[in-house]
Amino acid sequence: MKLYDCSTAPSPRRVRIFLAEKGISVPTIQVDLRNGEQFGETFRAINPDGTVPVLVLDDGARIADIVGICRYFEETQPMPPLMGIDAADKAVVESWQRWCERECFYAVMDAFRNSTPGLKGRALPGPDPYEQIPALAERSRTRITRFLERLNERLAANQFVAGERFTIADITALVSIDFAGWAKVKPAENLGHLKRWHQAVSARPSAKA
Amino acid sequence: MKLYDCSTAPSPRRVRIFLAEKGISVPTIQVDLRNGEQFGETFRAINPDGTVPVLVLDDGARIADIVGICRYFEETQPMPPLMGIDAADKAVVESWQRWCERECFYAVMDAFRNSTPGLKGRALPGPDPYEQIPALAERSRTRITRFLERLNERLAANQFVAGERFTIADITALVSIDFAGWAKVKPAENLGHLKRWHQAVSARPSAKA
Numbered sequence: 524m525k526l527y528d529c530s531t532a533p534s535p536r537r538v539r540i541f542l543a544e545k546g547i548s549v550p551t552i553q554v555d556l557r558n559g560e561q562f563g564e565t566f567r568a569i570n571p572d573g574t575v576p577v578l579v580l581d582d583g584a585r586i587a588d589i590v591g592i593c594r595y596f597e598e599t600q601p602m603p604p605l606m607g608i609d610a611a612d613k614a615v616v617e618s619w620q621r622w623c624e625r626e627c628f629y630a631v632m633d634a635f636r637n638s639t640p641g642l643k644g645r646a647l648p649g650p651d652p653y654e655q656i657p658a659l660a661e662r663s664r665t666r667i668t669r670f671l672e673r674l675n676e677r678l679a680a681n682q683f684v685a686g687e688r689f690t691i692a693d694i695t696a697l698v699s700i701d702f703a704g705w706a707k708v709k710p711a712e713n714l715g716h717l718k719r720w721h722q723a724v725s726a727r728p729s730a731k732a
Numbered sequence: 733m734k735l736y737d738c739s740t741a742p743s744p745r746r747v748r749i750f751l752a753e754k755g756i757s758v759p760t761i762q763v764d765l766r767n768g769e770q771f772g773e774t775f776r777a778i779n780p781d782g783t784v785p786v787l788v789l790d791d792g793a794r795i796a797d798i799v800g801i802c803r804y805f806e807e808t809q810p811m812p813p814l815m816g817i818d819a820a821d822k823a824v825v826e827s828w829q830r831w832c833e834r835e836c837f838y839a840v841m842d843a844f845r846n847s848t849p850g851l852k853g854r855a856l857p858g859p860d861p862y863e864q865i866p867a868l869a870e871r872s873r874t875r876i877t878r879f880l881e882r883l884n885e886r887l888a889a890n891q892f893v894a895g896e897r898f899t900i901a902d903i904t905a906l907v908s909i910d911f912a913g914w915a916k917v918k919p920a921e922n923l924g925h926l927k928r929w930h931q932a933v934s935a936r937p938s939a940k941a
Contacts, residue, residue: 580820586820586824586827590830591830594819594826595823598819610803610808613804614787614797614800614803615793617799617803618800621797629838651878656871658867659865659868662862662865665862666860669860
């Protein structure tokens with residue numbers, strides 16, 4: 524088994540934190556995203572989409588999706604559970620994870636990719652060229668700000684994003700919020716519940732992964 | 733248990749097909765999206781986001797996310813499996829489902845919501861106002877076309893989206909492609925594998941759900 528990773532990138536960081544919380548160690552291969560290694564022939568043979576993370580299983584099967592990779596490890600090593608403990612809890616955790624991803628992670632990606640000079644013509648991940656849309660970057664910043672306010676409200680009554688346990692939803696929220704700094708959006712100082720939560724999850728050893 | 737639904741909308745259709753494939757019947761309450769019932773006080777008390785589907789469990793717990801709801805039923809009634817059969821298969825199915833959702837369902841939503849005159853100021857689902865971005869509608873159409881070509885390649889070697897079994901990935905792809913008609917994008921006639929697959933999945937009784 525091996526994990527194609529890039530130690531500076533937000534997407535594989537979601538998997539790295541997940542693995543660290545489970546105490547799982549997987550041999551990794553670093554892909555140099557800054558210098559375009561993901562679009563070279565060697566890596567495109569692993570993943571034609573040119574994205575990391577990618578998990579390659581011992582039988583050669585490839586899982587080129589963040590949450591798909593997390594699912595594999597949740598199934599093979601259920602403890603500690605990061606994706607819910609029974610039917611209702613699994614559904615609730617998945618809903619919050621998806622909310623954080625849709626409203627924050629994807630919004631940050633849109634804000635960053637549609638405004639960063641070095642990403643002209645690469646406004647979406649993958650090999651296809653897409654021009655930047657400045658209005659989308661701007662709208663995404665508004666959306667992230669709104670997400671942070673709503674997450675703060677949520678955390679007023681809950682220790683963690685999905686309730687009383689640390690889950691994959693916290694990982695998605697943490698990585699998204701740290702990634703938002705790349706798009707020059709930071710949580711407002713008055714979001715006290717969010718601040719309390721962000722300090723707590725950032726202090727976990729897994730956050731360094 | 734009850735399911736808040738809208739019989740004409742693509743998002744709850746994903747859940748309806750999933751339930752039909754499982755042979756599960758849930759009491760439903762129709763929400764009149766066309767006349768804005770989702771933003772009225774009564775429904776906002778159920779789901780502040782003003783979106784359907786929402787599943788309310790007997791203990792009052794609410795699951796307001798398409799895949800979260802599917803996960804609940806996959807866990808409570810595993811047969812027939814629609815989200816994978818073992819760790820690796822679950823990871824693969826999830827990856828393909830997420831690919832179809834990200835590259836097609838969300839792209840169709842962006843194409844439709846950013847170009848439809850009746851949705852001015854409502855370019856994203858939910859209660860917050862967002863102006864339409866015509867360039868995003870246009871870029872999303874290109875993205876959908878590219879997705880259809882890639883799905884056609886995938887289906888050249890696979891009976892279904894995630895491999896040899898019908899799964900939630902087929903449901904997401906089917907609903908997304910039918911929804912794409914709303915954004916005036918149809919699969920090109922020369923995409924023969926896609927056509928074969930679309931006819932087959934559309935002929936399943938669940939497709940009428």
